[in-house]
Amino acid sequence: MNLRSESQPGGRKSRSSFVATPDRWENSRSSAASFASSAAMGGRKSPVRKRNAFKAFLRAFVSFFSSSSFKPEITSPRPRTTRTLESPYATPSRLSHSSLRESRKGTIHGRDSPWQRETGSTQFTMEEILKATKNFSPSLKIGQGGFGTVYKATLDDGTPIAVKRAKKSTYENHLSVEFQSEINILGQIEHLNLVRFFGYLEDNDERVVVTEYVPNGTLREHLDGFRGNFLELSARLDIAVDVAHAVTYLHMYADHPIIHRDIKSSNILLTENLRAKVADFGFARFGINEAGVTHISTQVKGTAGYLDPEYLRTYQLTDKSDVYSFGVLLVELISSRRPIERKRELKERITIKWALKNFQQGKTIQVLDHNIPHTPANNLALEKILELAFQCLAPSRQSRPSMRSCAEILWNIRKDYRELLSSDLLSQTSHQRNLSISGDET
Structure with a gap:
C-alpha cells in the first residue's frame, strides 16, 4: 500500500473538443428544493419515493460506517506531504x-x-x-x-x-x-x-x-485561514464546480481516461481570483478504456481520510474512487474541517461520520463553517451539497454518481443559490426603501 497521511464506458471525445467552463453544463432543472436528489438518483421520482430511496441509502451508509470493516484511521501510512473566465490555452x-x-x-x-x-x-x-x-x-x-x-x-x-x-x-x-x-x-x-x-x-x-505557478496557495490553506479572509460559500461553490469539471474531463474527455487517485484540498490550487486548479498527478493512472472491463486491480495509493474504502478493501480501482474522494472534499469545503480531526473528541474525529450524524438528526446547520453566516441561501445550498456528498460517499461504487452528474448537480445548486441571493438582496433593498419612505412621511 502507498498511502499519504494528512494531519490537522462509451464513446469519448478528444480533449481538443471539450473546454469546460463554470457555466458549461446544461440546465433543465431550476427548483433548488428538488433538483439535486432526482438528478443524482437517475430520474424523476415522486417526493415520497425520493425520500424513501434516500433514507434507504442513508441506512446503508450508516450501517457501513458503523461496521468493523470500516477503519479510516490508517495505522501505518506513508507520509507524503487557483473569478473571472480566462482561457488558459495559448494557441x-x-x-x-x-x-x-x-x-x-x-x-x-x-x-x-x-x-x-x-x-x-x-x-x-x-x-x-x-x-x-x-x-x-x-x-x-x-x-x-x-x-x-x-x-x-x-x-x-x-x-x-x-x-x-x-x-x-x-x-x-x-x-x-x-x-x-x-x-x-x-x-x-x-x-x-x-x-x-x-x-x-x-x-x-x-x-x-x-x-x-499558481499564486494563491492551496484550498486547504484557505480553509485553515492562512490566506487572509475565509472563503465565502459562493466561492466554495465555484471551487467545487471547478474541481468537478476538471475530474469529469479526466474521466470522460481526455484522450485516454485518467483516474487521479489523490483528490484532496491540498492538491487544489487557487489563482488570485479563486479559480481552482487540480494538481499533483504522482498517483494518477490511466483508467479503463476497454469494453467489458469494470475495474483495474492495482496497489492502493492515496491519502488517509480520502481513500475509497471499497478500493482499499478489494484493490479494485475505478473512476468512482475519485468520486468518493470528491465527496470527502465537499464535506471539507463546507465545514472547513479536515477529513480526520485527530485533536477532536472521538465522536467528531472522522468528519464525514460527524457530518452524516448531524444531517440525520436535522442539525445540518452545525456542519457549516462558523465563519459563514446563516442565511436562507446558505442554508439551502448547505443541505443540497451535503446530500450530494453523501451520495458520492456511498459504500458501493455502483451507488455513487458519475463525476459528470456531480458537476451538473453542483451547477444547478449554484444557479439556484445565486437566484436566491439576488431575490434576498432585492427584498432587503425594497424593505429598506419602504422604511425610508415611511420615515419621510412621518
Whole structure:
C-alpha cells in the first residue's frame, strides 16, 4: 500500500473538443428544493419515493460506517506531504509570428502572449533549472512533501513556474515509476481547471517536474485561514464546480481516461481570483478504456481520510474512487474541517461520520463553517451539497454518481443559490426603501 497521511464506458471525445467552463453544463432543472436528489438518483421520482430511496441509502451508509470493516484511521501510512473566465490555452492563432519559438518537443512558446507558454512536454536542461531556481535557493521554496521540494521560479521569458524536485536520498524504484507516470499523464491533458504542465528534467539522479505557478496557495490553506479572509460559500461553490469539471474531463474527455487517485484540498490550487486548479498527478493512472472491463486491480495509493474504502478493501480501482474522494472534499469545503480531526473528541474525529450524524438528526446547520453566516441561501445550498456528498460517499461504487452528474448537480445548486441571493438582496433593498419612505412621511 502507498498511502499519504494528512494531519490537522462509451464513446469519448478528444480533449481538443471539450473546454469546460463554470457555466458549461446544461440546465433543465431550476427548483433548488428538488433538483439535486432526482438528478443524482437517475430520474424523476415522486417526493415520497425520493425520500424513501434516500433514507434507504442513508441506512446503508450508516450501517457501513458503523461496521468493523470500516477503519479510516490508517495505522501505518506513508507520509507524503487557483473569478473571472480566462482561457488558459495559448494557441498559435493567438501569438504573433515573431513571438513564436519551438521547444525541443515542438511545443510553441510565446514571449508576448499573456499565457507565456503553451502546455507541452519540454525537456529542460539542468542549466535552465538551476538558473530559474537560483541553484534551488531555500528562499524560493514554497512546498515540501514526500516526493520532494517545490520551488517558485522564473524562466528567461518571464514565465513564473513551479519546480518540483524529487528527493535524491529517498529516490526509490516506485518513485521513478510515479515520476514517469506523472509526466506522461501531464503531457496529455489540458483544461482550464488543471495545473498546466510545461516540462520536465531527468538527468542522472535529478528528477524535476515543471508546471505553471499558481499564486494563491492551496484550498486547504484557505480553509485553515492562512490566506487572509475565509472563503465565502459562493466561492466554495465555484471551487467545487471547478474541481468537478476538471475530474469529469479526466474521466470522460481526455484522450485516454485518467483516474487521479489523490483528490484532496491540498492538491487544489487557487489563482488570485479563486479559480481552482487540480494538481499533483504522482498517483494518477490511466483508467479503463476497454469494453467489458469494470475495474483495474492495482496497489492502493492515496491519502488517509480520502481513500475509497471499497478500493482499499478489494484493490479494485475505478473512476468512482475519485468520486468518493470528491465527496470527502465537499464535506471539507463546507465545514472547513479536515477529513480526520485527530485533536477532536472521538465522536467528531472522522468528519464525514460527524457530518452524516448531524444531517440525520436535522442539525445540518452545525456542519457549516462558523465563519459563514446563516442565511436562507446558505442554508439551502448547505443541505443540497451535503446530500450530494453523501451520495458520492456511498459504500458501493455502483451507488455513487458519475463525476459528470456531480458537476451538473453542483451547477444547478449554484444557479439556484445565486437566484436566491439576488431575490434576498432585492427584498432587503425594497424593505429598506419602504422604511425610508415611511420615515419621510412621518
